[in-house]
Amino acid sequence: YFTRGEIVHYGEVSLYYDILRSLTDDFRIWHSIYYHVVPSVQAIVEWYRATGLRPFLDQLQPEKQAEFEAELAEMLRELYPTRHGAVLFPFKRLFFTARNC
Numbered sequence: 001y002f003t004r005g006e007i008v009h010y011g012e013v014s015l016y017y018d019i020l021r022s023l024t025d026d027f028r029i030w031h032s033i034y035y036h037v038v039p040s041v042q043a044i045v046e047w048y049r050a051t052g053l054r055p056f057l058d059q060l061q062p063e064k065q066a067e068f069e070a071e072l073a074e075m076l077r078e079l080y081p082t083r084h085g086a087v088l089f090p091f092k093r094l095f096f097t098a099r100n101c
Helices: 013-023 041-049 062-079
Strands: 026-038 086-099
């Protein structure tokens, strides 16, 4: 889901830590940010339409879906301005490995 300033993971890192720690002492957690150069904010909306936005869009009538996407695009334009004809979009990922001994 979206908040001002960033896209938030569905769970906090501490949640994953607690789960892994309850299972094993042998684990690692790290966070990476991949920067994608996309042609526009609309490309970001398109990207998320088939995945993360789907549960939200499915709850809305078609005309409300368009409204929601337009509002989202406006928010994203503020967060990720166009630079040299493209948008630099930080794509955050949380990774972990664990071994059960």
